[in-house]
Each structure stands twice: as C-alpha cells, then as structure tokens.
Amino acid sequence: MKFPSPLSPIHDALLTGAAVWNSADSLPPSVSQFDASDPQKAALLGVADHSHLPRAGVKGPGATGWLAELGLSLPSRSNSWLPFPDGGLIGRLGNTEYLIEGNAARVAQIMQTPRAPGVYPVLRQDAVFALCGSRVNELLLQTCNVDFRCLVADPTQLLLTSMAGVSVLVLVAGNKIHPVYRLWCDGTYGLYLWETLTGIAEELGGGGIGLDALP
Amino acid sequence: MPWRLLRFATTKKHPEPRMFTEHAELKPSYDVVIIGGGGHGLAAAYYLGRDHGITNVAVLEKGYIGGGNTGRNTTIIRSNYLTPEGVKFYDESVNLWQDLSQEFDLNLFYANRGHFTLAHTDSALRTMRWRAEVNKHYGVDSEVVGPDFVKRAAPMINLSCGHAPILGALYHAPGSIARHDAVAWGYGRGADMRGAEIHQQTEVLGIDVRGGKVCGVQTSRGYIATDKVLCAVAGFTPRILDMVDIKTPITIHPLQAMVSEPLKPWLDPILVSGSLHIYVSQSARGELVMGASLDPYELHSTRSTLDFVEGLSAHMLDMFPFLSHVKVMRQWAGMADMTPDFAPIMGKTPIEGFYLDAGWGTWGFKATPVCGKTMAHTIATDTPHPLINGFSLDRFRNYSLTGEKGAASVGH
Amino acid sequence: MKIMTCPFNGPRPVSEFFYWGEIRPMPDPATCSDESWADYIFNRNGAPGVKQEWWCHIASNTWFIAERNTEKDLVLRTYLFEEEL
Numbered sequence: 150m151k152f153p154s155p156l157s158p159i160h161d162a163l164l165t166g167a168a169v170w171n172s173a174d175s176l177p178p179s180v181s182q183f184d185a186s187d188p189q190k191a192a193l194l195g196v197a198d199h200s201h202l203p204r205a206g207v208k209g210p211g212a213t214g215w216l217a218e219l220g221l222s223l224p225s226r227s228n229s230w231l232p233f234p235d236g237g238l239i240g241r242l243g244n245t246e247y248l249i250e251g252n253a254a255r256v257a258q259i260m261q262t263p264r265a266p267g268v269y270p271v272l273r274q275d276a277v278f279a280l281c282g283s284r285v286n287e288l289l290l291q292t293c294n295v296d297f298r299c300l301v302a303d304p305t306q307l308l309l310t311s312m313a314g315v316s317v318l319v320l321v322a323g324n325k326i327h328p329v330y331r332l333w334c335d336g337t338y339g340l341y342l343w344e345t346l347t348g349i350a351e352e353l354g355g356g357g358i359g360l361d362a363l364p
Numbered sequence: 365m366p367w368r369l370l371r372f373a374t375t376k377k378h379p380e381p382r383m384f385t386e387h388a389e390l391k392p393s394y395d396v397v398i399i400g401g402g403g404h405g406l407a408a409a410y411y412l413g414r415d416h417g418i419t420n421v422a423v424l425e426k427g428y429i430g431g432g433n434t435g436r437n438t439t440i441i442r443s444n445y446l447t448p449e450g451v452k453f454y455d456e457s458v459n460l461w462q463d464l465s466q467e468f469d470l471n472l473f474y475a476n477r478g479h480f481t482l483a484h485t486d487s488a489l490r491t492m493r494w495r496a497e498v499n500k501h502y503g504v505d506s507e508v509v510g511p512d513f514v515k516r517a518a519p520m521i522n523l524s525c526g527h528a529p530i531l532g533a534l535y536h537a538p539g540s541i542a543r544h545d546a547v548a549w550g551y552g553r554g555a556d557m558r559g560a561e562i563h564q565q566t567e568v569l570g571i572d573v574r575g576g577k578v579c580g581v582q583t584s585r586g587y588i589a590t591d592k593v594l595c596a597v598a599g600f601t602p603r604i605l606d607m608v609d610i611k612t613p614i615t616i617h618p619l620q621a622m623v624s625e626p627l628k629p630w631l632d633p634i635l636v637s638g639s640l641h642i643y644v645s646q647s648a649r650g651e652l653v654m655g656a657s658l659d660p661y662e663l664h665s666t667r668s669t670l671d672f673v674e675g676l677s678a679h680m681l682d683m684f685p686f687l688s689h690v691k692v693m694r695q696w697a698g699m700a701d702m703t704p705d706f707a708p709i710m711g712k713t714p715i716e717g718f719y720l721d722a723g724w725g726t727w728g729f730k731a732t733p734v735c736g737k738t739m740a741h742t743i744a745t746d747t748p749h750p751l752i753n754g755f756s757l758d759r760f761r762n763y764s765l766t767g768e769k770g771a772a773s774v775g776h
Numbered sequence: 777m778k779i780m781t782c783p784f785n786g787p788r789p790v791s792e793f794f795y796w797g798e799i800r801p802m803p804d805p806a807t808c809s810d811e812s813w814a815d816y817i818f819n820r821n822g823a824p825g826v827k828q829e830w831w832c833h834i835a836s837n838t839w840f841i842a843e844r845n846t847e848k849d850l851v852l853r854t855y856l857f858e859e860e861l
C-alpha cells in the first residue's frame with residue numbers, strides 16, 4: 150500500500166535555479182546539490198533539508214510493547230535514539246513516545262499494522278534540517294541556549310529544546326570530527342527556521358546546501 | 365561663589381518651593397485614609413478636596429510618591445477600548461487630561477501624538493474593526509487605516525516587520541503621552557494645597573475592621589483612627605487585601621520597560637504591535653520609550669531581565685531595522701496587578717468604609733484623573749460613581765465580567 | 777538568564793517553559809454552590825509566598841510541578857505529578 154508522503158514544508162524555498170533535485174526512490178523530491186559551492190559552504194556552515202524522509206510516530210502506554218512485538222529493537226532510555234541496522238532511526242521522546250524515520254519498510258509497517266490498545270498515532274509533519282561545518286557552534290550561540298556539543302560526548306542522546314524560539318528535537322549524526330546535527334521542528338515553523346538558519350549561515354560564510362554535501 | 369548668588373541661597377525671601385508640605389507627625393485620626401501615594405491615591409485626595417470639600421485626608425506612602433507604577437509606566441494615554449463601560453470611562457479620563465497642566469500650573473508635557481495599534485493578522489484586524497465601531501458609537505475618534513497611512517505617519521517603519529507584515533492599524537488620533545512623575549507631583553501639590561496630608565515613608569501594616577466596618581489603620585508610624593480607607597496600591601493590592609480577608613482574582617506579574625539613548629525626533633506617533641509584543645513612543649527628551657508584554661509568570665519583584673531587553677530589541681529591529689546601532693540606556697520593571705478580564709476593580713467592598721481602586725495592571729496611568737475623580741465621589745457619597753459600575757468586585761461573583769482583553773493587552 | 781529545572785530534561789532557560797498557575801483543588805461542580813464555583817474559577821491567592829505551580833517544558837511537553845517562592849523568585853524544587861502520588 151502506498152501512503153502519501155508530503156512535500157517538504159520548505160519545498161518552495163528550495164526551488165532555486167541552480168538546485169539539483171533527486172526524485173528517485175518513490176520519495177518526495179529532495180535537493181542533492183544546492184549550487185556549485187556546496188562543498189565550501191558545508192565546510193564552514195551548511196544547512197540541508199531532510200524533511201522528505203518517510204516518518205511515523207506513535208505514543209501511549211502501550212507503545213513500547215507494541216513496537217517490540219513488531220520486532221523493533223527500542224532505545225531503552227528516554228530521550229535517546231538507535232539507528233536501524235538497515236537504515237533510518239528510532240528515537241524515544243520521553244517515556245512513551247517514539248519517532249521512526251528514514252526506513253521506508255519500517256515506517257510502512259508501523260502505518261499499516263493495526264494498533265493495540267494504548268497505542269496512538271502521532272502525526273509527524275516535521276521540517277527536518279541538518280547542520281554541519283566548522284562554524285556551526287557560532288550559529289548555535291545565536292539561536293539556542295543548549296550547547297549541542299554535549300551530544301557529541303553522548304551521541305545516543307536526544308535533546309528537546311528550543312531554537313530561535315521554535316521547539317526542536319536534536320541529535321548528532323556524522324562523526325566526532327565532523328558532527329552533523331539533525332533537527333526536527335513542527336513543519337509550520339519550517340520556513341521561518343530555515344530562513345533564520347540559512348540567513349545566519351550566509352553571514353558566517355555558509356548557507357543552504359544539498360544532501361550530497363553532508364559529511 | 366558670587367555674592368549675588370549666595371544672597372539667594374541664604375535669604376528667606378526666595379526659599380526653594382517644595383512640591384508639598386512635610387508633616388512631622390501623623391494625626392490620631394482622619395476622615396479618609398488613602399493607602400498608596402501613586403497617581404491614583406493622590407488624585408483621589410485631590411478630588412476629595414476640590415469636588416467634595418473633604419480635606420481631613422491622609423495619603424500614606426510606604427516609599428516616595430510616584431515611586432510605584434506611576435513612575436515606571438510608559439505613559440500611553442488613549443480611550444479606544446472595547447467595551448462600552450471601558451470606552452466611556454477612559455474617554456472621560458482623556459477629557460480630564462486636556463486641562464490638567466493648566467489646573468496644576470505645572471507642565472505635564474502632555475503631548476498629543478496619535479496612537480496606532482498595528483494589525484499583522486486577519487483576526488487582529490477583525491478585533492480592530494469591532495473596536496472602531498464601539499469607539500465611534502461613543503463618539504471616540506477611532507478608525508481602521510491601511511499600511512500606507514501607517515507608513516506616512518511613521519516613514520521609518522519597515523512594513524514587512526520580519527515575518528509579520530502590517531496589514532492595517534487601528535488609528536486613534538487623541539492618543540497621547542505625558543510626563544508620569546509630574547502627574548503624581550501635580551495631584552500631590554494640589555491635594556496638599558487643599559489641606560490633605562501626604563506622609564511618605566509610612567507603610568500600612570494592618571487594617572482595623574470591627575463588625576464589618578473599618579475603624580482605623582496600623583502604620584509603621586503608629587495607629588490612625590478613620591472610618592474610610594481607600595486602597596490604591598497597584599502591585600501590592602493582594603497583600604493589603606489579605607489583611608482584610610477579601611478575595612479577588614488579582615495576580616501580580618512584572619511588566620518591564622526600557623529606554624534608548626536620546627535621538628533626534630523621528631517618531632511622532634505611538635506605535636503598538638500585539639504580534640511583535642512591542643509598544644514604542646519617543647519622549648520629549650528624544651529617548652525611545654519601549655515596552656513589551658507581561659512577564660509570563662507571577663512574581664512580586666521589580667528586577668528586570670536580560671531576556672526582556674533581548675526579546676524587545678529583536679522585535680524593535682523587525683519594525684525599525686535602522687535602529688541596530690542605538691544603545692539601550694535603562695531598563696526597569698513594575699508589578700502589574702492583573703485581572704482576568706483586563707478591566708479594573710473599583711468601588712465598594714464587602715467591608716463598610718473600605719474602598720478599592722485596583723486591578724490596573726498594565727493600563728492604569730491613563731485612567732489616573734478619572735479614577736481619582738470617581739473614587740472621590742464613591743468615598744464621599746458612599747455610592748459608586750455611575751462610570752465605574754462595570755468594574756465592581758461583585759462581577760466575579762455574578763459571572764458578569766467586563767471583557768476588555770482585546771483592547772487592553774499588548775499580546776492579545 | 778533564569779533557569780528552571782525540568783524533572784525530565786534537566787536545567788533549561790525559563791523561556792523554554794510555560795506557566796499554568798498555582799495548583800488549586802477543584803470543588804465538585806455538580807454539588808458546589810454557584811458562589812464557591814465562582815470563587816474557584818476567578819479568585820486567586822495573589823499574595824506572595826511559596827506556591828506549588830504547574831509548569832510545562834514546551835519542547836518535550838513535560839508537565840510538572842514547581843515549588844516556588846513568588847517573592848524571591850526562587851525555585852525550591854521541581855517534580856513530576858506522579859512522583860508525589
């Protein structure tokens with residue numbers, strides 16, 4: 150069964166002449182290259198859009214048991230996450246809420262399996278961005294009250310905080326030398342946050358980049 | 365020092381005029397005791413003397429006069445409210461303001477600037493149309509205008525305001541500002557000249573109520589007998605009401621403000637934006653006087669915060685990007701006595717002889733003259749002045765609120 | 777910057793939180809008088825003191841209780857509702 154995968158909440162802001170689009174994989178289109186200077190921007194401060202990835206959410210007192218029965222291995226701590234062996238990730242937001250992303254088969258399974266009592270669907274229409282580059286900390290200083298470097302020390306952590314006044318969920322991917330921060334926010338704030346982040350990034354010598362340029 | 369100058373310093377013929385007499389002692393009793401030497405308390409003392417011939421009056425102020433919210437507010441005066449009760453009441457106040465400087469023989473720097481409440485959303489614009497209709501119905505000058513009109517009145521404005529473009533505004537031509545502490549001094553001096561006594565550094569510690577009637581007040585300087593007490597203490601209202609066991613919905617939240625360094629005059633009107641949580645005017649000294657919404661939680665403190673300056677400055681720059689190099693000079697806070705319907709609580713209380721003028725939150729400076737006048741009437745005749753009928757404490761027992769939020773708060 | 781400690785997410789700037797007022801017992805609306813219902817919905821304990829209040833960490837939607845001195849602005853402790861049951 151096919152379920153609708155919406156366009157990125159900031160899709161229109163990405164429609165620049167130079168952008169190279171990736172429309173493979175039956176997913177909504179994503180930008181693989183913003184323009185020719187992506188690598189330079191990514192080295193300093195790049196902001197990329199990940200919103201096109203498939204995604205599902207469940208919560209409720211029955212959620213942990215139900216997901217385990219589906220054969221998923223779950224993060225044991227709240228506010229932590231695990232990668233799936235075959236791609237994508239599962240995050241545990243609080244005691245009884247989960248976010249599953251980036252693995253089309255898993256997402257389809259969750260969307261299609263009849264839910265058990267005490268399991269409620271959570272509509273996920275997030276805007277999801279990735280931040281990378283040597284000057285990323287300068288951007289965080291301007292927009293956020295929590296130092297994301299604490300995530301590098303414990304990469305399984307999920308952080309729930311606010312950035313530029315918008316509630317966000319944050320984790321670190323990439324590696325210790327080139328951390329990539331992934332952040333989720335409510336899709337309706339997506340454009341505002343994208344413009345705010347890319348605006349600051351441009352001032353610091355970076356800007357919007359395509360997904361191919363991420364380390 | 366030149367001799368001629370010294371002569372003025374030593375002669376009794378040219379003594380420095382004091383604003384009001386300092387009384388060494390409290391009398392053992394007064395006809396009326398007013399708690400709180402802010403604008404409201406002093407105005408009540410003034411009109412008690414002027415309109416009702418009641419001059420055996422003491423105003424007790426625990427600090428110095430005008431040191432409460434009267435001396436901390438951003439001095440916006442307007443009458444474009446939302447409810448009929450509110451519009452009539454504030455309109456009377458605006459009328460009283462007109463000749464106050466004359467009456468006091470004191471320059472209040474009352475400046476008629478015009479007042480814009482900016483709309484950044486359709487729903488804000490809808491409330492404004494409603495307000496304009498209510499206002500016009502009661503003869504108050506008020507109309508909805510478009511962005512071009514705003515731009516002409518404030519050419520430096522950035523109409524796109526970051527992410528919240530201006531769709532229109534409620535324009536209120538009579539909107540004005542005034543020098544706040546001069547208002548306290550003017551009323552204080554006028555009351556003093558008519559015989560009322562102002563006692564600073566005199567804190568009320570208890571209220572003597574017997575058989576449901578007021579008999580006196582206990583102060584930091586001794587006991588005073590009286591059978592009429594007016595409580596006009598703004599941010600301290602719940603503490604005084606606790607002494608007499610009267611319950612109200614009032615909660616205290618800090619309200620902060622700040623001023624910039626002085627600039628050449630460039631902003632004539634008063635601008636308010638609910639969406640950006642700012643209001644701003646330029647004072648006679650050239651400083652931008654700026655405020656934002658209430659602090660979000662209950663607090664009985666006048667400490668100001670960095671969060672406030674940062675947030676307000678960011679929004680100011682959305683509206684006026686060219687101010688990015690202007691410095692903030694001072695910031696401060698007052699304790700706002702908030703009510704759930706954004707209307708005040710005025711009039712009589714369940715205790716005989718105990719009158720209340722409170723719940724003035726973030727909007728009571730403009731009402732100073734009319735509050736003084738109507739409370740003086742209420743105290744002198746022991747019947748509420750008709751203009752304050754919509755503001756009685758009873759409305760919270762009878763489920764009949766006076767919903768003024770749409771016109772009173774910045775962040776509605 | 778003022779700091780509030782979310783029992784779940786740790787210390788954060790107070791701007792990440794939402795304040796929902798003092799915890800007050802609700803009278804039974806079916807049996808109480810109009811007057812005590814009005815007292816409950818409108819009146820507040822407005823004088824300063826140490827109060828138990830509802831707060832919410834917005835980003836994680838964590839509701840919890842803060843015991844706070846409303847005159848000194850001191851948070852004495854924070855805990856989840858369940859912890860007190």
Ligand SMILES: Cc1cc2nc3c(=O)[nH]c(=O)nc-3n(C[C@H](O)[C@H](O)[C@H](O)COP(=O)(O)OP(=O)(O)OC[C@H]3O[C@@H](n4cnc5c(N)ncnc54)[C@H](O)[C@@H]3O)c2cc1C
Nearest residue numbers: 400402403404426432433434437438440568698728729730
């Ligand atoms: C930052 C800020 C901006 C504002 N902006 C505006 C505006 O633009 N327009 C507007 O209309 N309104 C505004 N307001 C609201 C306005 O300032 C007040 O509603 C109004 O000044 C209240 O006047 P008042 O005389 O009742 O109280 P106050 O001036 O606060 O006077 C009360 C006095 O009572 C004294 N007192 C307290 N307890 C005792 C005691 N136990 N014994 C003796 N004395 C006691 C206090 O020391 C104080 O001096 C603003 C308020 C603030 C804080």
